[in-house]
Amino acid sequence: MENPIMENEIVPLREIIHRSSEEYKDNIALQMRRGKAFYNITYGEMWQKVNAIAKSLVKIGVKRGEKIGLIGPNRPEWAISYLAINAAGGVVIPIDSKLKEKEVLNIIKISGINRIISATDHFFMLNGLKINQKLNLEIISMDADEGVQNLDELIGIGKKSRIDIWKIPVRVDDDLAILFTSGTTGKSKGVILTNRNVVYDSLASLQRLHIFPDDAFISILPLHHTFEATAGFIIPLICGAKITYARSLRPNEIIEDIRDAGTTVMLGVPLLFEKIYNGLMNGIKKQPLGVKAFLYSTIGVSTAIEKLTKRNAGKVLFKSLREKAGLNSLKIMISGGAALRPDIASGFRMLGFNMMQGYGLTETSPIANLNTMEEGNITSVGKPIVGIEEKIVRPNEEGVGEICIKGPIVMKGYYKDEEMTNKVLKDGWFYTGDMGYFDDKGYLYIVGREKNVIVTEAGKNIYPEEIEYELLKSPYIKEVVVKGYRNEKTGREEVQAIVYPDIEKISFYEGKKGAEITGDTLEAMKKLIKDEVSRLTNNLASYKRVKSVQLRLEEFEKTTSKKIKRYVVNKK
Numbered sequence: 001m002e003n004p005i006m007e008n009e010i011v012p013l014r015e016i017i018h019r020s021s022e023e024y025k026d027n028i029a030l031q032m033r034r035g036k037a038f039y040n041i042t043y044g045e046m047w048q049k050v051n052a053i054a055k056s057l058v059k060i061g062v063k064r065g066e067k068i069g070l071i072g073p074n075r076p077e078w079a080i081s082y083l084a085i086n087a088a089g090g091v092v093i094p095i096d097s098k099l100k101e102k103e104v105l106n107i108i109k110i111s112g113i114n115r116i117i118s119a120t121d122h123f124f125m126l127n128g129l130k131i132n133q134k135l136n137l138e139i140i141s142m143d144a145d146e147g148v149q150n151l152d153e154l155i156g157i158g159k160k161s162r163i164d165i166w167k168i169p170v171r172v173d174d175d176l177a178i179l180f181t182s183g184t185t186g187k188s189k190g191v192i193l194t195n196r197n198v199v200y201d202s203l204a205s206l207q208r209l210h211i212f213p214d215d216a217f218i219s220i221l222p223l224h225h226t227f228e229a230t231a232g233f234i235i236p237l238i239c240g241a242k243i244t245y246a247r248s249l250r251p252n253e254i255i256e257d258i259r260d261a262g263t264t265v266m267l268g269v270p271l272l273f274e275k276i277y278n279g280l281m282n283g284i285k286k287q288p289l290g291v292k293a294f295l296y297s298t299i300g301v302s303t304a305i306e307k308l309t310k311r312n313a314g315k316v317l318f319k320s321l322r323e324k325a326g327l328n329s330l331k332i333m334i335s336g337g338a339a340l341r342p343d344i345a346s347g348f349r350m351l352g353f354n355m356m357q358g359y360g361l362t363e364t365s366p367i368a369n370l371n372t373m374e375e376g377n378i379t380s381v382g383k384p385i386v387g388i389e390e391k392i393v394r395p396n397e398e399g400v401g402e403i404c405i406k407g408p409i410v411m412k413g414y415y416k417d418e419e420m421t422n423k424v425l426k427d428g429w430f431y432t433g434d435m436g437y438f439d440d441k442g443y444l445y446i447v448g449r450e451k452n453v454i455v456t457e458a459g460k461n462i463y464p465e466e467i468e469y470e471l472l473k474s475p476y477i478k479e480v481v482v483k484g485y486r487n488e489k490t491g492r493e494e495v496q497a498i499v500y501p502d503i504e505k506i507s508f509y510e511g512k513k514g515a516e517i518t519g520d521t522l523e524a525m526k527k528l529i530k531d532e533v534s535r536l537t538n539n540l541a542s543y544k545r546v547k548s549v550q551l552r553l554e555e556f557e558k559t560t561s562k563k564i565k566r567y568v569v570n571k572k
Contacts, residue, residue, distance in 0.1 A: 002208075003207070005204055005408075010172050010408075012086075013083075013086050013176060013199055014086050014165075014170055016199060017047070020237055020239075021043040024213055025042060027242065028043075029041055029045075029046045029237065029242065031261070033260075046080060046083075050080055052157075053081070053087075054085075055157075055158035055165060056155070057085070058088050059158075064170075066089075066114075067113045069095055069115065069116030069117065070092055070094050070224075071119065072097055072117075072118060072122065072142055073097055073119060074222065074223050074245045075142070075245050077143075079223070079233060082177075086176060089168040089169070089170050091176065091178060092176065093107065093177070094223065094224035095116075095180070097222070101128070103188070107190075108129070108135065111178060111190065116137060116140070117140045119143065123148070171195070172199070173194050174195055175193070175194055177192075178415050181362050189415075190414055191362045191363050193226070197365040197409055198229075199234075200408040201364070204385040204386045204388070205235060205358075205370060208382075209235070211236065212239060213239060215239065216242040216261055216262050216264050216265070216329075217236045218246055218254070218258050219244065222561070225560070226365060227267065227337055230365060230367065232267045242261070244261040255276070255325065255327065258326060259327070264330060265331060265332045269338060270340045270562075273344055273348070280325060281347070314353070318351045321351065322351065327353075332354050332373060333354065334357075336360070337562070338562075339469070356370065357382070358371065358381055359446060362411075363430055364410055368385065368388055368405050369382045369390075370383075370385055380445050381445070382444065384444070388405060389405070389406040389407055390404065391404050392404075395437070400436065400461075401436075402450055403434045403435070403446075405430045406428050411430070433451060435448050435449065435450050446465075447463045452566065454493060454495060455484075456493055462484070464482035464483060464495075467495065467537065468480050468481070468482050470539075473536055474536060476501055476505055476528060477500075477502065478502035478555070479555055479556050479564065480498065481497075481498045481564060481569045482495060482546070483569065484496070487548075494547040495544065495545065495548075496546065496550060497546045499529050499550070500554070500555050501551065503517070506525060506528065508524055522551075525551065526551050530549050
């Protein structure tokens with residue numbers, strides 16, 4: 001039974017982090033492999049650094065409500081800087097470290113920041129912008145760089161300062177962060193999240209997550225994204241858990257960090273989980289015939305037991321496999337950012353992992369819906385978290401309509417964009433632009449984005465995501481975008497699939513890695529993909545079937561959260 005979140009539980013972020021730092025002062029809060037060993041910081045040490053940097057920020061002139069930029073890869077210094085900005089009464093502007101110079105300039109100008117805390121890698125770009133654009137921009141380094149103020153210096157100054165940060169009022173409805181998100185649409189929007197938004201979302205989500213002080217998180221997704229910032233940063237720090245920052249995005253190094261840090265909780269996007277799962281299954285395929293046969297039969301037993309008993313038998317049956325892969329410590333895998341393929345989710349559960357899926361947007365802090373570990377529902381994104389209302393507007397005959405969300409997790413609005421804010425916020429309801437439906441038990445199912453819907457001449461709605469899900473069942477299709485196109489001969493709106501094949505899994509290309517695909521090989525590949533598309537869409541209504549298949553030999557352009565940029569595909 002979930003309990004309502006009481007008003008007195010909602011405090012500014014700095015207060016809840018300070019409380020954790022006192023309660024769990026000797027626990028490791030943040031760590032990262034530097035060289036062969038982990039460099040770590042306890043909760044007590046973390047708060048000392050946060051407090052000292054906050055005092056120094058106030059001393060150098062940071063005012064309450066001032067916006068301060070933050071750019072760099074996931075690392076302890078990023079986390080400490082974020083908390084220090086909040087502790088000093090400032091507003092964090094997290095900037096995607098993969099953005100180009102023009103995009104960073106746009107965020108600096110819109111947000112009006114005059115200070116930015118940066119990793120060394122971005123100095124060249126930022127100094128170039130300062131000079132060429134005549135920006136009044138003070139750069140503070142996360143590293144011990146000469147000729148520029150750095151965090152270590154601020155800590156030293158702050159420790160000697162008599163400034164009391166608690167005399168600077170920070171209230172629950174004060175802005176915490178403004179997140180500029182281009183997402184898959186191309187247009188940048190600044191989402192204003194308050195202390196209330198993020199703290200409420202964290203406390204409500206924890207009722208489903210069951211995180212404890214002995215848990216250990218691995219931080220892989222970029223921290224400037226709300227999913228990682230809330231679920232992979234704020235939530236573990238509230239609980240006294242440990243956060244390990246992955247040293248790279250290479251699956252083998254991620255798995256090493258998971259193993260060596262004793263990781264129990266992993267957040268990821270579907271693409272990451274697919275890579276790990278495929279790696280596990282490829283490992284099974286490479287086993288000697290007898291071992292492989294035994295493992296496949298065990299998979300069948302695991303699946304049958306779960307169907308009969310609703311219990312995850314894979315925890316026992318595949319313990320040695322998980323240990324060998326370095327993943328046995330994992331207690332929970334949480335997928336977000338996009339829909340997770342049910343076959344990947346069920347595959348992980350079959351191997352003994354707890355896989356959870358949720359739903360939300362940057363505008364909802366972000367978690368709005370979440371399954372529990374016990375449910376094992378791999379097709380739904382779960383029920384709304386406690387205290388959150390949801391409704392479906394303009395539902396069709398199947399109950400599918402736009403998802404609307406109301407409650408303390410909903411953003412304050414878009415920064416300096418009243419027109420866009422008024423389009424999505426109406427009478428306290430946030431109109432998500434996502435299409436979905438509820439089942440009779442209150443579970444939410446996501447169908448796709450409203451703007452992606454293909455409408456036929458007969459008035460039928462086709463959701464590209466539904467067709468993409470079917471096509472991705474093919475071992476030969478790595479990525480796909482389904483869109484509408486006008487057939488010049490018939491003048492009708494029809495369905496087109498643009499496919500990036502998984503070339504290395506195609507038998508007649510095996511062993512030719514890197515070889516150019518031309519002539520007969522290309523034609524054979526086109527035929528194979530067309531046959532796969534026909535086979536996998538046979539079970540769909542005739543108006544949903546793909547009429548045109550286009551092959552591409554390079555992966556789609558993606559956002560840093562690994563979502564395909566549909567607007568780029570649609571322009572071509």
